[in-house]
Amino acid sequence: MSSEPTPPGFELPLRLLLAFRTIIDELHERIAREGHPDLRPMHGFVFQAIGPHGTTAVELGRRLGVSKQAAGKTVEGLEQLGYVERGSDPADARRKVVRLTDRGVDCLVRSARIFDELRAEWSATLGEEQLRQVEDGLRRLAPGDPFRLDTPRWFGAP
Amino acid sequence: MSSEPTPPGFELPLRLLLAFRTIIDELHERIAREGHPDLRPMHGFVFQAIGPHGTTAVELGRRLGVSKQAAGKTVEGLEQLGYVERGSDPADARRKVVRLTDRGVDCLVRSARIFDELRAEWSATLGEEQLRQVEDGLRRLAPGDPFRLDTPRWFGAP
DNA sequence: CTATATGGTCAATGAGGTTGTCTATCGTGT
DNA sequence: ACACGATAGACAACCTCATTGACCATATAG
Incomplete structure (x- = not known):
């Protein structure tokens, strides 16, 4: 089978990142509009x-993998933008x-819809069959909760 | 044909990032050893x-998508670690x-080998056929040079 | 009731990026 | 030949976002 030469090992990780970037950039372009x-x-x-259901700064920090102070500052910023509120x-x-906020929920709803639209476009590009192969492959390559949220900090980690 | 329900659109991007993280973490664990x-x-x-062939701080900044000053600082750090030298x-x-350095080249060579080893392991996990489906899918989803090197800056971009 | 653990805030610090400015050198056009 | 614009690099000030340490208020266990 596949008489194609084996691709170099570094291609897959780079493509993973590039694809992620492409998707997130597209999402933000649309949600900005x-x-x-x-x-x-x-x-x-x-x-x-x-x-x-809301959460607290400490719990948020735990989920995101950052200190509670950093989480607090992030919340402060999102509060000024009108996406969250503290009670x-x-x-x-x-606990606070x-x-x-409604605006924050609106953003989440739109994100989910746009992600579904994007998936439909990938399905049209690759065919649903291959897209599922990709998703299944990634599930097996990187099992576990995809919502590991300590990622933002990870990239520039010490 | 896939009677499975359609996965939500947000799963794929999260898996892409998670898979990338997993691979890079594994690489660094091995190369540290x-x-x-x-x-x-x-x-x-x-x-x-x-x-x-070497390069200059300005050119490096251009490729990485950061200012020449930032590139200069990065080079300074890598110089102290013994991975690069300036002539x-x-x-x-x-131009400087x-x-x-030899140590830097050694690192690159080892990285390439470890990436190939990792790919062989993924091939054993998924089967070469599905791995190629994943690679091919990603190539079509995110075409272009996988070596777009302005990625480090992108994640925390303003 | 006291002791300890937890949530939140303030302050100082550091890493890593930015812009602005300055000098030295190259290349070009007259 | 030479003056002028473009380029490479270094230095400084500042910004953003994370960190740690210290501190106070409140809850909870013994």
Whole structure:
């Protein structure tokens, strides 16, 4: 079979990153056009980490793999942009719960829709069969929760 | 034909990043064991950008998508670690050519070998056929030069 | 009730990038 | 030949975003 020469081992990781970049860039281009021009690549991770029920700065830091102070600053920034709001927890006066605002939820909903649209386009490009082969291959190559959210920090890690 | 439900669109990008991370982490774990414990994920990009013939800080900055000053600082760091050295260009007194040292070349050679070993392991996991499907799919999803080297800066971009 | 653990904030620090400015050198056009 | 614009590099100031350490308020266990 495949009489093609074996590709060099470094091609796959580079293509993985390039494909990821391409997708995220496309997502942000579209979501910017739909009224969210201030978002940066990692903000999607943060929204996902906050989740529909809200969370706290400490818990957010744990999920994102950063210190609670760094998480707090990120929240502060998103608060100024109007994507999250902070309230107090009646059951625990220490906790300040971070929740997505309507604008934040709108952003999450649009993201999910755009991701589905993009997947449909890849399916049209590759064929659903090969796309599933790719997804299945990646699941087996990198098993586990895809929502490991400590990624933003990882790239520039010491 | 795939009676499985369609996966949500956000899974693929997350898996792409997770797979990339997994591979790069594995590479660095192995290369650390082989005598290069000080390297960080982006250093491989820098070595590739320097190339076998050497380059200058300005050109390096262009390839990496950062300012010449930032490239200069990176070179300074790699010089202290013993991976690159700076010499003067007899044909142009302004240029200071950055070249890989023997240690730098050793690192590149080992990286290439480890990447090939990793690919062989993925081939054993997925089967060569599916691995090629994945590679081919990614080539079509993200065409172009996989060595776009402005990636390190991209992730945290403003 | 006290001791300890936890959530949040403030302050100082460091890594890594940016822009702006300056000098030295190259290359070109008159 | 020479003056001028473009280029390579170094230095400084600043910005962003992370870090650690210290501190206070509050919850919870013994």
